[in-house]
Amino acid sequence: MLKLEGVHAYYGTSHILHGIDLSIEQGETVTLLGRNGAGKTTTMRTIMGLLRPKEGQVIFRGEVISGHKPFQIARKGIAYVPEERAIFVHLSLVENLKIAQVGMGNNLKGTWTVERIFEKFPTLAERKMHRGANLSGGEQQMLAIARALMSEPDLLLLDEPSEGLAPLIVEELQKVTREIVEEGITVLLVEQDLDMCTALARRHYVMDQGRIVYCGTNEEFMANEEVRNRYLTLSSVERTLAAEE
Numbered sequence: 001m002l003k004l005e006g007v008h009a010y011y012g013t014s015h016i017l018h019g020i021d022l023s024i025e026q027g028e029t030v031t032l033l034g035r036n037g038a039g040k041t042t043t044m045r046t047i048m049g050l051l052r053p054k055e056g057q058v059i060f061r062g063e064v065i066s067g068h069k070p071f072q073i074a075r076k077g078i079a080y081v082p083e084e085r086a087i088f089v090h091l092s093l094v095e096n097l098k099i100a101q102v103g104m105g106n107n108l109k110g111t112w113t114v115e116r117i118f119e120k121f122p123t124l125a126e127r128k129m130h131r132g133a134n135l136s137g138g139e140q141q142m143l144a145i146a147r148a149l150m151s152e153p154d155l156l157l158l159d160e161p162s163e164g165l166a167p168l169i170v171e172e173l174q175k176v177t178r179e180i181v182e183e184g185i186t187v188l189l190v191e192q193d194l195d196m197c198t199a200l201a202r203r204h205y206v207m208d209q210g211r212i213v214y215c216g217t218n219e220e221f222m223a224n225e226e227v228r229n230r231y232l233t234l235s236s237v238e239r240t241l242a243a244e245e
């Protein structure tokens with residue numbers, strides 16, 4: 001469904017991505033792991049067209065999409081939930097949802113409506129008239145994901161959804177993500193919470209300094225202590241070990 005081939009990307013003159021190769025099959029959930037500054041967000045931004053690769057290409061369903069504008073890429077069926085969530089603080093929750101369908105042209109099939117979102121996210125329904133600014137961190141994250149669903153993606157890019165959230169909310173987030181996968185949506189997940197990664201994904205990529213340094217199945221990855229210790233932050237490794245005990 002998605003393929004990155006030798007992608008190099010820059011911020012100005014800073015060379016950030018050094019030839020990323022990555023592929024995701026339809027219906028798969030894949031994680032992209034790595035320390036702070038490894039280039040995970042930059043990879044997602046490049047897929048979404050917010051950054052144009054200087055070399056290499058991004059291919060979505062057999063079509064080269066690198067060089068296309070973000071709104072064109074969204075229309076093709078990719079949605080991005082950024083790390084910072086980017087909720088419109090002055091708009092109500094419902095308005096935040098509806099805005100995701102603006103500019104989608106004829107690309108909407110009607111699979112996701114506000115009503116259906118509220119069935120899936122009952123906590124959001126209770127807050128529907130609240131302004132973005134008055135939502136908790138967890139509610140904002142759920143809203144960011146729900147808003148992405150409103151654009152009816154086939155591929156969802158989730159950037160560190162659990163960051164800064166309480167364990168109970170992380171659990172809810174995991175449940176919601178699993179339901180999204182069950183809907184047939186392909187997910188590329190960037191996440192520091194290794195429990196969440198291994199619970200949701202069957203394959204993992206690890207990045208370091210703008211390069212893919214490892215790719216393996218859940219079983220291979222969990223057995224590979226060296227990769228985990230070398231390329232992941234201590235806190236996520238500690239969390240995994242605690243969970244294993």
Ligand SMILES: Nc1ncnc2c1ncn2[C@@H]1O[C@H](COP(=O)(O)OP(=O)(O)OP(=O)(O)O)[C@@H](O)[C@H]1O
Nearest residue numbers: 011014016034035036037038039040041042043083
């Ligand atoms: N707007 C920018 N301008 C210049 N350099 C940037 C910019 N955004 C990120 N970088 C640099 O690019 C590199 C990769 O950053 P990126 O945000 O992709 O990492 P990340 O893996 O998502 O990290 P984190 O886990 O902290 O979110 C880092 O060295 C970072 O300092």
Ligand SMILES: [Mg+2]
Nearest residue numbers: 040041042083
């Ligand atoms: Mg990031």
